[in-house]
Amino acid sequence: MRWTFLTGSPAEAKTEGLAVAVFDDLDFHGLPASKALKAEAERLRFKGAAGEAFFAFNLAGTPSKHLLVVGLGKRDGFRPSCLRAVAALAVRRFRERFLSSAALAFPLGEDTPAVHWSAAEALVEGVLLANERFTRYKTDGSNRFEGLTAVQFFVPKKSGGLEEGGKLGQVLAEATLFARVLVTEPANVLTPERMAEEARKVAKEGGLAVKVLGPKECEKLGMGAYLAVAQGSAHEARFIHMSYRPKGAKFHLGLVGKGLTFDSGGLSLKPADGMGAMKSDMSGSAAVLGAMKAIAVLKPKVAVDAVMAMAENMPGGGAYRPGDVLRAMNGKTIEILNTDAEGRLTLADALTYIQKQKVDAVLDLATLTGACVVALGPDFSGAMGNDQPLLDEVLAAAKESGDEIWQLPLPPAYAKFIKSDVADVANSSRVRWGGALTAGLFLQNFVEEGTPWVHLDIAGPALRDDDGADAYKGEGSGVGVRTLVRFVLGKQG
Ligand code: BES
Ligand code: MN
Ligand code: ZN
Numbered sequence: 001m002r003w004t005f006l007t008g009s010p011a012e013a014k015t016e017g018l019a020v021a022v023f024d025d026l027d028f029h030g031l032p033a034s035k036a037l038k039a040e041a042e043r044l045r046f047k048g049a050a051g052e053a054f055f056a057f058n059l060a061g062t063p064s065k066h067l068l069v070v071g072l073g074k075r076d077g078f079r080p081s082c083l084r085a086v087a088a089l090a091v092r093r094f095r096e097r098f099l100s101s102a103a104l105a106f107p108l109g110e111d112t113p114a115v116h117w118s119a120a121e122a123l124v125e126g127v128l129l130a131n132e133r134f135t136r137y138k139t140d141g142s143n144r145f146e147g148l149t150a151v152q153f154f155v156p157k158k159s160g161g162l163e164e165g166g167k168l169g170q171v172l173a174e175a176t177l178f179a180r181v182l183v184t185e186p187a188n189v190l191t192p193e194r195m196a197e198e199a200r201k202v203a204k205e206g207g208l209a210v211k212v213l214g215p216k217e218c219e220k221l222g223m224g225a226y227l228a229v230a231q232g233s234a235h236e237a238r239f240i241h242m243s244y245r246p247k248g249a250k251f252h253l254g255l256v257g258k259g260l261t262f263d264s265g266g267l268s269l270k271p272a273d274g275m276g277a278m279k280s281d282m283s284g285s286a287a288v289l290g291a292m293k294a295i296a297v298l299k300p301k302v303a304v305d306a307v308m309a310m311a312e313n314m315p316g317g318g319a320y321r322p323g324d325v326l327r328a329m330n331g332k333t334i335e336i337l338n339t340d341a342e343g344r345l346t347l348a349d350a351l352t353y354i355q356k357q358k359v360d361a362v363l364d365l366a367t368l369t370g371a372c373v374v375a376l377g378p379d380f381s382g383a384m385g386n387d388q389p390l391l392d393e394v395l396a397a398a399k400e401s402g403d404e405i406w407q408l409p410l411p412p413a414y415a416k417f418i419k420s421d422v423a424d425v426a427n428s429s430r431v432r433w434g435g436a437l438t439a440g441l442f443l444q445n446f447v448e449e450g451t452p453w454v455h456l457d458i459a460g461p462a463l464r465d466d467d468g469a470d471a472y473k474g475e476g477s478g479v480g481v482r483t484l485v486r487f488v489l490g491k492q493g
Contacts, residue, residue: 001131003124003151003170005162006103010154011063013103019068019090020105023075024048030156031105033061041069049073050082053089068093072107080118084402085469087126092467095131095147105154117161118400120153124169125176125402125482126469127151132177134184134475171297172401172485176470176478179283179290183462183476187262187279192230192238192310195259195282199240199289199308206244206296213239218349223309225328226349229342230311232266232319240285240308241353242292249303251491254359255484256350257288258343258366259310266313266339267321280476281343283462284365285310287480294485302491305357309346313339325423329353330446334427335420341428343368344442351446351453361390361452363487364443365480371435372457375408379461379468381479382408384440387452394454394487401482402469405456410440418442456480 010018011032020031026041026048028034036059040046044054050073056062070090072078087104094102104127108119127148135143155162182190182198196212203210215237218227223239230237240259260281264270270278285308292306320326324336326345329352334345343366354362372382381398383405385391391407398405417438420426425445429438440455447453461479464471471477 001128001148001151003127003153003166005120005153005155005158005166007155007158010103010105013063013152013154015065015101015103015150015152016099017066017068017094017097017102018063018105019070019102021070021072021086021107022048023072023078023107025075032063033059036061037069047071050085051089053093066094066097066099080115081122081400081402083119084122084126087123088130088469091127091130091148098145100148101150102148103152103154108155108157113159113161116159117165120162120165121169121172122402123153124166125173128170128173129176129470133472134181171294172482175290175294175485176481178293179286179478179481180471180476182286182289183280183283183478187312190261190279190282191235192259192261192312193235195261195285195308195310196238196240199242202289202293202296203242206293208292208296209243211241213241221353222327222329223349224326225334225345226309226311228320228324228326229313229345232316233312233314234316235261235312238310240310241305243305244292244295245303246299246301249301250493252303252305252358252360253488253491254354254357254362255288255291255304255306256347256354256362256364257285257306257308258282258347258368259285259308260343260346261310261312263313263340263342264315266342267315267319268339269315270340277463280463281367282310283367283458283476283479286476287365287458287478287484290478290481291484291488294481295488298485298489300489300492302488304488305354305359307350307354309350311346313342328446332425332445333423334425335423337426338428341439344439345427347443348446351443355448355451362447363394363454363456363484365456365458367459367462368457369436369439369459373460375436376406376460378465379404381405381461382436382457383454384408384410384437384457385454386410386444386447387454390452390454393490394456394483397487397490398483401486403479403483404461405483408436408440410437410444414438415441
């Protein structure tokens with residue numbers, strides 16, 4: 001899709017669709033037929049709230065095209081990142097009408113270049129993310145409509161910030177879309193080996209280093225926790241390590257993504273209802289790989305190593321069992337109480353491995369617990385960690401990216417819930433409550449003293465069960481990609 005920023009009257013736009021955005025004061029000032037639009041808005045009880053929209057029909061004086069009015073909410077407290085959802089909503093409505101070109105008019109007036117920059121980024125991300133649907137397996141013709149091919153953003157005033165912000169938005173949207181597709185691809189297609197191929201492709205295109213370890217090499221490294229999870233599947237484990245090491249970097253980040261291409265629960269089998277959603281249990285690794293793709297393009301002066309311990313959790317004849325005791329790469333022993341608490345086992349060895357790369361901080365992303373979804377619902381990820389300044393930086397990066405993240409505690413007193421009678425630690429809690437926190441506490445066993453670390457439990461937003469600003473119902477959201485890249489860009493000093 002081509003996008004451009006234009007000044008002038010949106011009424012002159014030669015596009016099929018025109019969307020005009022208004023705050024809840026319904027000030028249509030400067031738009032064609034502003035009086036008629038206002039009257040129509042009032043007739044329809046349109047309040048201009050965020051998420052609200054209507055098509056205006058046959059209004060005298062409005063351009064003869066599909067005219068959509070979208071709400072921006074309150075003027076006070078409005079942030080440029082709110083535009084992502086507004087632009088996405090407009091594109092969704094135009095797609096429903098099979099339009100191929102649209103103009104979007106926004107009241108971005110006397111704002112600073114920095115505001116223009118963020119606004120442009122959000123707008124471009126919003127339209128690109130909403131314009132793409134996962135139709136590759138449709139043979140009924142619904143895969144033929146390609147969505148909008150051109151979008152014009154009408155703004156009252158142009159600035160360099162618009163172009164620059166738009167370009168960043170394009171890179172971040174493409175990386176998010178890449179992650180979305182990986183998550184949405186079913187587990188019969190997206191196997192650990194296929195993920196390794198995707199990583200090799202990203203590395204080759206972006207000039208990154210990549211190494212893929214098989215089960216034998218992982219065994220040599222002592223990854224007993226990770227390998228146990230993979231051993232019940234016909235698909236072998238693939239441990240992916242990518243690195244981006246630019247000259248002159250003053251900060252070295254370690255990224256870890258949970259990579260279960262499918263999580264049946266193993267012998268502690270999950271109920272049939274909704275098990276298919278567990279194809280998304282590699283969303284953490286998809287976010288990490290998507291972020292590496294963007295980092296390779298943006299070339300920040302920050303070193304980044306990324307690991308993805310790919311596996312499939314299946315109840316095959318070789319599967320690990322409840323009661324098994326595993327030895328992790330850092331030497332700690334783990335008693336298995338539930339084979340469905342597998343993500344933390346793969347992350348344990350991935351965390352040990354990444355810390356051997358001498359990183360300054362570690363971020364991990366994982367669809368780790370249903371408990372986190374119960375706590376925060378489908379839109380929020382939970383953040384836990386051992387370093388408040390690092391947590392604050394991640395939360396700040398998320399705020400501008402459109403990813404919603406809420407901090408949860410790591411209470412030392414809850415460590416008793418994952419005590420084992422026979423090993424150093426148990427892989428699942430003896431009580432039902434606080435499951436996101438006990439998972440976080442389990443991971444902390446594999447984070448060395450002095451390594452600043454943040455764990456993001458993305459189980460809620462990883463797979464959309466409703467149309468959202470970032471993806472359509474039933475698709476992966478690409479959550480985390482933009483937060484990670486923004487965090488890295490902020491570390492350039
Ligand atoms: N992959 C799941 C967590 C999950 C649940 C992700 C729902 C996305 C949506 C994870 O491996 C899991 O099964 N966790 C268990 C842990 C329990 C056995 C301690 C859970 O949350 O029930
Ligand atoms: Mn599980
Ligand atoms: Zn899982």
